[in-house]
Amino acid sequence: MDEFEPKIVAFVCNWCTYAGADLTGTSRIKYAPNVRIIRFPCTGRIDFMFILKAFARGADGIIVSGCHPNDCHYTSGNFHARRRWIVFRSLLDFLGIDVRRITFSWVSAAEGAKWADLVNQTTAEIRKLGPYTSYHKISKPEEEVIYG
Amino acid sequence: MTPQNKLLKKECLPTFVETLVKGGKLLYAPTKENERIEFKLIENFSEIYLDYIQTTKSIKSIVFPPIEKLFEYVADKEHVEIKDVNLNTIPETIVFGAHPCDAASFKVLNAVFTWDCNDEFFLTRKDKTTVIGLSCKNHDDYCFCTSVDLNPGSTEGSDILLTRIENDNYLAEIMTEKGEAVYKLVKNLFEPAPQVDKNAFVTQLPKLFDLNDLRGKLSFEGLSWMQQSLRCLSCGTCAYVCPTCSCFDIQDIGNQTKGKRVRIWDTCALPQFTLHTSGHNPRHFQNERWRQRIMHKFSYEPERLHVYGCVGCGRCSRACPVNINILENLIEISGGNK
């Protein structure tokens, strides 16, 4: 059997983390190829449903990252996002959803190395946790309900 | 076939059930867990709870599941392939301990799903389902099967109907070939039936209104539809617990290249049910939707399908979050107690 390769989606803000990941590239720092980035203008734009949708579509792990507090390009987007995450994460945890699979992070445009570390650490962590079978199982279109 | 009566001693009941379970069919029966009584897939007789008045949800899910896959598809730029559901994979199923109201509901569903063209999903499920009914020992204030021309000992819809008689033994009325087939599996458990008056062993539920009266009084305009329904919150509970409500929606799950088309329950109580894309909604207000619910069951279905869309199980009233009691309203419409 093939070794499990985690599928990880990263939701990142344009101004800090996306640029930070650019810097990782410019610095030629190598990291695990398991992460796919989706660009947002701001962490404030990241709807929590996107996280759920990514899990439902087969992601094993998720990275959500943006500007450090006080660094938001739009002043407060990351502060609002942080509040939402605090609440959302506690709800997910309460429902038994594996919050270890969601890495929230601040990565600035200057933190190319941090981005590489973040990706590597998250990939290693998810690799350890294995595929997110319990969520994927309920998401499969093939699953049939016989008696509801 | 000619119906035949048998006796099933109470001590044989567990063996009866467990033999059926071992026979490879899925067996659903009422269970009680945390005060919740529901039909569930059973493995042991001990899970079954028969002293119930009514379950929250009906047995319609077995023949008309909340989600029914209609087909799967894969598609790319130039090809679309539709993969049929193999109806042979639908399991043989036994519903054990359903009350006569539930058993009778399949007839109503059948009328809808065979009107002009046959819905094979429903029909296959129905054909593969054997209903072992159980006459009612008790009723509550929500029950009104006698008012919709059924009764607590009615064999309508049951392949076998059990009635608990003296000494907690069961009178088994074997009504159909499907019932006969089950009977044959466990023939040795049955004894010849004694002469009993079945009605003495079922609950006595007075008739509270007359269906024909009701139908005669129903009118689109002029009734207090609004007064009756103002309390209504526009949820779909009544329809989803109803054994005869059969409205559905068709949805695709997946994306344009891979997925399935499913049928899922829907309800006329939600405004979206009839909402046009243009924004126009023929049944915008709740009283219009409430009227549709009552008219559909007691006027349109009898007119078009020759069945009444109600078996008097009272589930909608019990489940209603704001105590809209359909019996109360039907009595009001039909003009009082009979």
Added chain:
Amino acid sequence: MDRVKQKARDLLDSNKVQVVIGYEEGTDGTARPVFIMDSKNIDKLIFNDRCYHNLAVYLTKVEVEKIGRVAVEASLNTLKGIVKLASEGQFVFEDIDILGVNRNGELYEFASLDEVIDYIDQHPVEYSPEEISLLRKIESMTREERWEYWQEEFSRCIRCYACRAACPNCYCDACIVDINQPQWISPTPDALGNLEWHIIRAMHLAGRCVNCGACAKACPVDIPLNILNLKLAEEISKNFGISEEFLLTNYPLAIYDPNDKENFIK
């Protein structure tokens, strides 16, 4: 109660309101909402501990708006619902009349929304021991147990949306589950669809919920939905140090404190 009835009668007779929304005896020993448009039916009105429905839910319904001005017999939970709805601009407080008596047995006389808020403030929310113990029980489970627990609970969900319909704060014209471009929430009553629905419901009420429990009471299959709301209410007050009074008229997820603390952002 007689004074409440008298006031209701006066309001209807003087045509100051066109409908009184209150409680009456239901058919099974429970109380249920009643709509009285003719003062001769006023004697149906009751008010007691069995009157648990949050009547604020009716104030945003098109069917009710159509009738005219409303007087509502308000329990504490209904009052909270009213304050929340008014603060979210769903109606003008002055456009409704409030019926009921306070703990001293005096008729409600609220001149302004602020007075209602003051009144609510004097009667802080008390969660039932059952609610709290269930919450703690779930919290003390392992993650896998919690998953199993909720999967089992949600498996009963038939997506009848009674929870939504009974909630005064679920007043959106187009609920997110009805939006299909994109399809936010899987519309099917299966494990995924049910999970997504209950997550979004809890999230949309986070910081807005008045903890009246109407959702759980409405649920025909007894899913303890209010525990989700309760959990988030606790999280919000714990994490953001927000008082109940503040919550009545504010939405904590649309504001922030630069010093909000968390322990999970790397």
Added chain:
Amino acid sequence: MARIGVFICHCGENIGETVDCTKLAEVTSRFPGVVKSVDYKYMCSEPGQTLIKEAIKENRLTGVVVAACSPRMHESTFRKTCSEAGLNPFLCEIANLREHCSWVHEKSEEATNKAIDIVRALVEKVKLNEPLYPIKVPVTKTALVIGGGVAGIQAALDIANGGHKVILVEKNPSIGGHMSQLSETFPTLDCSQCILTPRMVELAQHPNITLYSYAELESLDGFIGNFKVKIRKKAKSIDENLCTGCGLCTTKCPVKKIPNEFDENLSYRKAIYVPFPQAVPNKPVIDRENCTYYLKGKCKICERFCPTQAIRFDQQDEIIEVEAGAIVLATGFDIKRADFFPEYGFGKYKDVIDGLQFERIASASGPTLGEIRRLSDGKIPKKVVFIACAGSRDPAKGIEYCSKICCMYTAKHAILYKHKIHDGQAYVFYMDIRAGGKNYDEFTRRAIEEEGAKYIRGRVSRIYERDGKLIVVGADTLMNARPVVIEADMVVLATAGVASPGSEELAQKLHVAYDQYKFFTEAHPKLRPVETNTAGIFLAGACQSIKDIPESVSQASGAAAKVCGLFSQNELTRDPLIAVVNRTAPPLYSTCVGCFLCQSVCPYQAIEKEEIKAKDGSVIKIIAKINPGLCQGCGSCVALCRTKSIDLLGYTNRQIYAEVDAILNTL
């Protein structure tokens, strides 16, 4: 149907070495909707761009994905390319293969697979892109400058000289600000008034400038290019048109003992007064709090003597409404005063004074006419102790920042003192000498080396009076914290600079962010230092943080340049990537339910209320409306909206769903 073109750049070997571009192009060509998929050595080169342009035309492309370097690098390049080929530029997306893939992975199948996923996501996104057009906002070419200190004056003059109208609002009776109070300025020691007064006069006479002194901002509405401003003109109690500024009234006024704010309360003024002789406008105002007529109902001596009958006791505050396209905030700073330093006896001992008071004493136009004398007994102080960092950099006092100007002005004070009292001895207690700036360090060294000021590195713990002397107790940290006790005749505290009073209220009126010390916050600390987070509002001078004169003036000129840049166009062009509220068919009209919870999440106050009206004018529904002039496209409201009534152009919910779907290869 979407007709998407995918253009894969090798970037020389930067991408091509790691990612199998040929395979990528081949796989991509099979994606639904992709009608053209090519790879090329350098897509950003002239031939590369031509390739794209030709493909757009030949294949009637409805969308383009360029798989190349980061969009931060060449997004605008390729969008322009598309635009030149007739494709709306917003129908072009960049797949970041270089920074996010080839440069960070080794050559491998995984790298190519990742590249495929990245391109697939962008292809699915671009299918849902809509053509967008830059938003045009008309510009009112009038600037509002708030604050008439040196920064405000500079900004106003620069803008006015650029040919645009300026309205300057100053809360005091005269413009000039703190600079007009100063004696000399560092490091050149030229007379402050001498350099400032001509600018004040120039401003007063400038045809493009309207000055409202003794006025404050009442309220602000609108957005960049289109602000609607209400200004409260406080009643001066004189008719400015009639008043000639002869000053007779001020000499006749019987109320004499009012502390003179301009002189830092070291002298007195009348109830009707001109703050200082060079004031602009040089016309008096009546201080109603101290005027006998307003207090007791009679007097009116000024009215009796006024040769032009210009006194107006019944004058009311006036609200003036003006329109402005841009606003420059130049409200300056203040310093900490008396009760902040009980340990230094400030306020208790007359000869413990603050820096501004020393400026006034040292000023030729000041209360002592430039002679340095003790306030207690008028004697010449022979020993003066200057204490820098009085309050600044002191977490215990709640001010953690450096007030920046104190090191320099303390050195200046020491020099001025030495110049005026040759046998005097100046002592300076300091923490660090911060003298970064042109000729600044030379200046402080001059104070120490040439003017003989004794600099002691350490803090003063206590000051008390004994026998008419001020005993200053401190420590010299360069001498192992050896205690230092100085019997001084005068102590000058370089008290911390703070935000000017009312900054917070003003910031709230303007919806400008401010920090914990109430200084206004710039849009970006490095790259947008003169802009606020509210488009069209700019910062000049010490209202942002304490600054010295040259810095304030530079920033003012910077702000003026920003304003002139803004005014150089008749219409503002803004990126159309903004939020929009949906509209649907009746009876809903919009799925927006008007809860307006989104309003508080918007950092730009861009969410307004909009009434949907029936044909008869009755209001059917009130919904949110995004002001395209204000929205910056952060999308916070979009994520917050429960009914998903708001969407963000360029990052719509559907686009992101499509991306999630595609990037996980569930297609």
Added chain:
Amino acid sequence: MRNDNIYKPCLMRIEKVTDEAPDVKTFRLKFIDDVQARNFDFKAGQFGEYSVMGEGESTFCIASPPTRKGYIECTFRKTGRVTSALANKEEGEIIGFRGPYGNRFPIEEWKGKNLLFVAGGIALPPMRCVIWNCLDLREDYKDITIVYGAKTVDDLIYKNELEEWNERPDVTLVTTVDPGGETPAWKGQIGFVPTILEKMELKAENTIAVVCGPPIMIKFTFPVLVKAEFKEADIFTTLENRMKCGFGKCGRCNVGSVYVCKDGPVFTYAQLKKLPAEY
């Protein structure tokens, strides 16, 4: 398995896409399966369920006449999820089709009569089917008059066919646009359809009227026709209730006891008057 899956669509290839008006397109569709193509038959007025896999189904009429064999056409406006997905399809791609469903215009009964077609906006497609059907059997009918209006000139659909009808000597075509919707080059009428109709000399005798359009247009057109002494049973229209299944099971197209999907979509004014106003 006994019968076919009634929910399973036939696969059809898009042969031709025509842009009719902003957001309005016409597809010409051909069955991929020869057997299905051979067995397929329909009548004017019937409708189908058109689907894009993964997006769902949408209901609209068959817009081409049964007299033109080998293909069907449909015309739709991009409004919801399915129609948006359909609008993104292009020639050569495959979509699903179920049908035909519903009743039909009884055009055999109209033989020897005059026909008046009145349509507004995007409601021309069901009418186009019956118009072409009758034109293809031209000798069966007497005078044929078509009145068609839209909001603006841009919104008029089937522009080529309008021209064709206009040039035919055996058809009287009146086109109109709402006031303000005209262009400088517009040669047709300006005004709402009922108003234009009122100004025409309508002959009710031996004439069948078919009216399709938005509810507001229909509401004002019926009285005009009645005033011109059309018999209520001779005025036909189509209802467009929301549907999902198309064959009387899903339950949402009820108007009273009538199922629009089975008993409709074609109704006479006389029939409509007996129905509750729930459409």
